[in-house]
Amino acid sequence: GAGVSQTPSNKVTEKGKYVELRCDPISGHTALYWYRQSLGQGPEFLIYFQGTGAADDSGLPNDRFFAVRPEGSVSTLKIQRTERGDSAVYLCASSPRGPNEQFFGPGTRLTVL
């Protein structure tokens, strides 16, 4: 079946602009996670949803970052007033209820000029 998809695959924006990154999880997966990966590092947790609600947003670096999952499926990560330090690959993952094996999307590479 279809895996996790993320759009766009690449996003180039200018400092100060607003961006939205989209994640389509595997159908039926209740948990959805956002991670951020900088060059040469492992992914770092940002926020996780169980259904429609954010179960843990402790990884969001500051209030410029926000994520929603209004219908418990697709999620959007929103970054306001982007900064050059926000440049990274943003990864989305989903998992079914119970086992914590997470299925990752291909990521969105964000470049802030």
Next chain:
Amino acid sequence: SQQGEEDPQALSIQEGENATMNCSYKTSINNLQWYRQNSGRGLVHLILIRSNEREKHSGRLRVTLDTSKKSSSLLITASRAADTASYFCATDASSGNTPLVFGKGTRLSVIA
């Protein structure tokens, strides 16, 4: 912050040789997983070992877990050029759906 440290940071071997990567972590865990990543994009789940397990096999992969030393190892036997990738360990602290904490990864190069 990242939980684990993989060792070595980079590993280069000849095709057919075995590759061993190690991971150390800091806090108590529920599960430890290994993931593979090609070209800095999506991660692929390889294997999950629970905190009450000591060893697990899957095809050419063998994972060990030593909770007393807070460490794990991933062994890839009879490596192939297609195994070239970055390998990450990831831990979670409780049962069910929880965020994973990743190490920095080991970059494996398998030379044909």
